Amino acid sequence: MAPTASSSIIHLTTAAQPHIDNPGHSGLLPALIKAQKQNGYISKPVAAEIARVLQVPLAEVYGVIEFYALLYKEPTATRVIRICGDPACAIAGGHAALEAVCASLGVSPNTATADGGFMVERSPCLGLCDQAPASRVNDMALGCIPVAVPAAIIAAKSLAKPAVVGGSLRHLTRRCGTGATPSLAAYTTDGGYSALTKAVQQLTPAAVIAELKSSGLVGRGGAAFPTGVKWESAANASGAEKYIVCNADESEPGTFKDRILMEDDPHAVLEGMALAGYACGAQRGYLYVRAEYPHAQQRLAAAIAEAAAGGYLGNNLLGSKFCFDIELRSGAGAYICGEETALFESIEGKRGFPRVKPPFPTTAGLFGKPTVVNNVETLCNVPLIIGAGAAAYRMHGTEKSPGSKLFCLSGDVARPGLYEVPFGVTLRTILDEMAGGVSGGTLQAVLFGGAAGAFATAAHLDVPMTFEDLRKADLPLGSGVVMVFNHTRNLRSVLEGLAHFFAEESCGKCYPCQLGTVRQHEILGRVAAGHARAGDKELLADVGWTMLDASLCGLGQTAATATLSAIKLWPELFAPNGQAQTARTS
Amino acid sequence: MAATVTLQIDGQSITVAAGTTLLNAAAMAGATVPTICYHEHCTANALCRLCVVEVEGARVLAPACVASVAEGMRVHTRNERVERSRRTILEMLHSASDVSEAPEIQQQLDDYHANRERFGGGERREAEVIDDNPMYIRDYSKCILCWRCVQVCAADAQFTYAINFSGRGFETSISTFFEQSLTDSSCVFCGQCVGVCPTGALKPKREWLLEQGQAPADILDATRGPGKKRRERK
Numbered sequence: 001m002a003p004t005a006s007s008s009i010i011h012l013t014t015a016a017q018p019h020i021d022n023p024g025h026s027g028l029l030p031a032l033i034k035a036q037k038q039n040g041y042i043s044k045p046v047a048a049e050i051a052r053v054l055q056v057p058l059a060e061v062y063g064v065i066e067f068y069a070l071l072y073k074e075p076t077a078t079r080v081i082r083i084c085g086d087p088a089c090a091i092a093g094g095h096a097a098l099e100a101v102c103a104s105l106g107v108s109p110n111t112a113t114a115d116g117g118f119m120v121e122r123s124p125c126l127g128l129c130d131q132a133p134a135s136r137v138n139d140m141a142l143g144c145i146p147v148a149v150p151a152a153i154i155a156a157k158s159l160a161k162p163a164v165v166g167g168s169l170r171h172l173t174r175r176c177g178t179g180a181t182p183s184l185a186a187y188t189t190d191g192g193y194s195a196l197t198k199a200v201q202q203l204t205p206a207a208v209i210a211e212l213k214s215s216g217l218v219g220r221g222g223a224a225f226p227t228g229v230k231w232e233s234a235a236n237a238s239g240a241e242k243y244i245v246c247n248a249d250e251s252e253p254g255t256f257k258d259r260i261l262m263e264d265d266p267h268a269v270l271e272g273m274a275l276a277g278y279a280c281g282a283q284r285g286y287l288y289v290r291a292e293y294p295h296a297q298q299r300l301a302a303a304i305a306e307a308a309a310g311g312y313l314g315n316n317l318l319g320s321k322f323c324f325d326i327e328l329r330s331g332a333g334a335y336i337c338g339e340e341t342a343l344f345e346s347i348e349g350k351r352g353f354p355r356v357k358p359p360f361p362t363t364a365g366l367f368g369k370p371t372v373v374n375n376v377e378t379l380c381n382v383p384l385i386i387g388a389g390a391a392a393y394r395m396h397g398t399e400k401s402p403g404s405k406l407f408c409l410s411g412d413v414a415r416p417g418l419y420e421v422p423f424g425v426t427l428r429t430i431l432d433e434m435a436g437g438v439s440g441g442t443l444q445a446v447l448f449g450g451a452a453g454a455f456a457t458a459a460h461l462d463v464p465m466t467f468e469d470l471r472k473a474d475l476p477l478g479s480g481v482v483m484v485f486n487h488t489r490n491l492r493s494v495l496e497g498l499a500h501f502f503a504e505e506s507c508g509k510c511y512p513c514q515l516g517t518v519r520q521h522e523i524l525g526r527v528a529a530g531h532a533r534a535g536d537k538e539l540l541a542d543v544g545w546t547m548l549d550a551s552l553c554g555l556g557q558t559a560a561t562a563t564l565s566a567i568k569l570w571p572e573l574f575a576p577n578g579q580a581q582t583a584r585t586s
Numbered sequence: 587m588a589a590t591v592t593l594q595i596d597g598q599s600i601t602v603a604a605g606t607t608l609l610n611a612a613a614m615a616g617a618t619v620p621t622i623c624y625h626e627h628c629t630a631n632a633l634c635r636l637c638v639v640e641v642e643g644a645r646v647l648a649p650a651c652v653a654s655v656a657e658g659m660r661v662h663t664r665n666e667r668v669e670r671s672r673r674t675i676l677e678m679l680h681s682a683s684d685v686s687e688a689p690e691i692q693q694q695l696d697d698y699h700a701n702r703e704r705f706g707g708g709e710r711r712e713a714e715v716i717d718d719n720p721m722y723i724r725d726y727s728k729c730i731l732c733w734r735c736v737q738v739c740a741a742d743a744q745f746t747y748a749i750n751f752s753g754r755g756f757e758t759s760i761s762t763f764f765e766q767s768l769t770d771s772s773c774v775f776c777g778q779c780v781g782v783c784p785t786g787a788l789k790p791k792r793e794w795l796l797e798q799g800q801a802p803a804d805i806l807d808a809t810r811g812p813g814k815k816r817r818e819r820k
């Protein structure tokens with residue numbers, strides 16, 4: 001609802017305080033999100049009031065509003081229609097859907113209809129890539145939107161099918177894909193919280209860490225860091241105040257695994273966090289979920305309340321001396337806030353700028369205190385390991401990559417969805433045997449690992465999916481993305497789309513990425529339009545290597561890996577006037 | 587922790603105090619590492635990455651202004667890999683912002699044989715000059731986002747917090763609260779930001795008016811504060 005001038009004054013006097021639950025700077029983002037929800041935007045007087053109450057400098061409040069894509073300083077519309085423009089959706093007609101909706105409403109993107117009823121925006125990946133093309137209308141997630149029927153999109157009608165959850169192992173996903181979220185009772189009946197009970201009643205924190213180390217679990221958020229080692233260094237860090245942060249910002253294009261885990265098995269995430277808290281000596285956890293996942297946020301909030309009422313969170317939990325609380329936090333539209341130190345800044349109420357490392361989070365993380373930050377999938381592994389023991393966990397997977405892994409299949413594949421497999425199966429097995437093979441043609445390319453990943457081809461189909469084999473093949477496992485492109489797809493457009501994502505999402509802190517993502521997007525834009533210039537390939541390589549080598553954080557360091565892998569695989573894509581003679585242009 | 591650290595810089599062995607930055611260690615070894623964002627009196631945020639050096643065994647280059655020495659480190663302050671990054675950063679910077687009044691950056695462009703036209707035609711950071719107070723003007727088309735002004739206005743010096751950022755990524759700009767005039771902000775016109783700006787994006791108003799060809803007498807009139815003239819005071 002677009003408020004009138006007078007309603008924002010009323011708002012100032014009567015409604016400003018309820019925005020604010022958390023005192024101090026750290027309450028800033030929650031307060032702004034609340035104000036945004038109430039009014040559809042954050043007016044200058046409301047921002048000033050929030051600044052006054054929280055005692056945050058005005059210019060900093062403005063800086064924060066301006067950083068997050070889903071905070072607006074001007075009125076939006078009653079209904080904001082966001083249509084994903086990232087590759088899985090783009091090849092399924094996302095751009096066409098956006099154009100059709102705009103045409104039917106008679107507006108251009110990012111401007112509201114005259115009556116303030118509607119506004120249409122291109123969105124980065126919504127984590128619904130298995131249901132492409134995807135859209136979000138206010139808080140409603142819409143999958144498989146009918147590209148040719150804009151009226152249905154405007155009316156927020158979804159054709160989404162239930163998510164496909166498959167694979168040859170169902171450990172992490174045993175409760176997923178059933179269409180129901182287990183209640184606390186259902187979770188405990190199914191063995192849930194038994195690992196936490198066992199830990200706090202029978203195991204020392206050191207024993208939990210030892211078990212985790214011998215399980216060989218490494219992080220699933222992209223960096224593949226050994227989880228037990230991370231916990232140990234936080235446990236050994238000096239200071240009584242420590243934090244556990246669950247990174248649920250999942251915004252890597254092509255990734256939707258954490259969303260399904262959170263929506264379908266929220267208690268498992270909480271149990272993993274509580275175990276981390278026990279092992280590391282932390283009393284407080286933050287669960288930071290991207291704003292685009294309101295459904296997951298609701299289910300987690302309900303699960304936190306249930307767990308607290310059931311004695312699985314809170315003071316002296318399960319009769320032990322251990323106390324642990326979890327606070328749910330929402331992002332506000334910024335991929336960079338998935339980078340662990342940017343995430344801390346965001347929780348602290350600042351712009352999501354990554355920090356210079358060292359210091360590392362385990363010594364100085366959230367609020368400058370020792371912090372363990374783990375991905376959702378990583379944490380969901382923990383109850384399995386502590387419950388059944390490291391030896392049982394190691395029965396699956398390989399020596400160097402134990403356990404199972406979630407893969408997010410999207411694009412030109414017969415059955416897009418979430419697949420759990422033991423480490424070591426090949427891409428061919430997942431793609432052909434489980435997901436039904438390539439749809440609409442033959443395999444041209446797989447974007448592997450995410451937008452920050454690299455391209456694979458049919459030549460990689462027999463690479464076993466393990467950290468060690470993928471490293472040899474120069475393919476980053478990333479967040480488990482397998483985005484498939486059949487032979488009819490225009491890879492130049494795909495590259496342009498990826499470059500668009502990074503140019504939009506760069507935080508702008510360091511020069512290589514702030515400038516390089518835009519230059520890369522410009523060059524790939526003309527390559528996609530068939531106007532490549534002589535030397536563009538070399539230009540892309542220089543920009544790419546500079547971002548990789550000199551950027552401050554992982555975003556810039558990986559913003560060109562897809563481009564660089566494409567240059568290696570298909571140099572002809574970047575030749576001037578090359579569009580005329582290659583097949584990859586349809 | 588040992589009090590000193592021995593490392594190799596460009597093949598030369600050098601012993602320095604533990605905790606020394608690579609930038610300072612390189613200087614002691616007689617190697618010049620170029621910098622843009624680094625300023626002795628400001629928090630180092632490692633933004634520009636022009637100071638990157640190669641540390642053998644490291645996956646990526648290290649920003650010398652913030653990276654510390656370590657025992658046995660082998661550092662290369664200027665090789666092909668380092669030059670590629672520095673040159674490309676300078677070329678991209680030149681293509682985005684007006685650095686014509688930044689002599690040090692001009693010198694660096696020459697030192698690294700940067701092609702000033704390489705990214706010609708790319709989007710630039712264009713902005714109207716903001717002339718909203720009698721003390722200084724803000725020409726953000728010259729801004730290179732070194733953050734110095736924001737930092738001296740905040741916890742690095744003045745604790746005034748009048749300016750911060752708008753936008754993000756390439757679209758980032760330095761801004762007051764809702765782009766309000768500096769005279770409506772908490773700015774106390776201490777001039778510290780003008781003093782640390784390396785590109786002329788922030789410029790004393792008198793200097794700017796002189797450049798615009800105004801007569802000195804008119805300039806005095808235009809830049810006098812709102813208060814009474816000194817000699818009229820009782």
Ligand SMILES: Cc1cc2nc3c(=O)[nH]c(=O)nc-3n(C[C@H](O)[C@H](O)[C@H](O)COP(=O)(O)O)c2cc1C
Pocket residue numbers: 218219220221222223224225227247248249250251252335336337338339340341373374375376378379553554555
């Ligand atoms: C730009 C960027 C975005 C990231 N996004 C996420 C994310 O959404 N979720 C996540 O778990 N890790 C993300 N990471 C990785 C985190 O920085 C961090 O490594 C991870 O949360 C650690 O957890 P893990 O050890 O369990 O993998 C991102 C990293 C970068 C550089």
Ligand code: SF4
Pocket residue numbers: 336354505506507508509510511513514551552553554555556557
């Ligand atoms: S690499 Fe990109 S996202 Fe990371 S700090 Fe630099 S500008 Fe920000």
Ligand code: SF4
Pocket residue numbers: 728729730731732733734735736760779782783784785786787788
């Ligand atoms: S205005 Fe000047 S001091 Fe401020 S960020 Fe821009 S270049 Fe740096």
Ligand code: FES
Pocket residue numbers: 084085086087088089090124125126127128129132134253254255
């Ligand atoms: S939802 Fe569109 S690419 Fe992920």
Ligand code: FES
Pocket residue numbers: 620621622623624631632633634635636637638649650651652
């Ligand atoms: S001088 Fe080191 S990053 Fe700018």
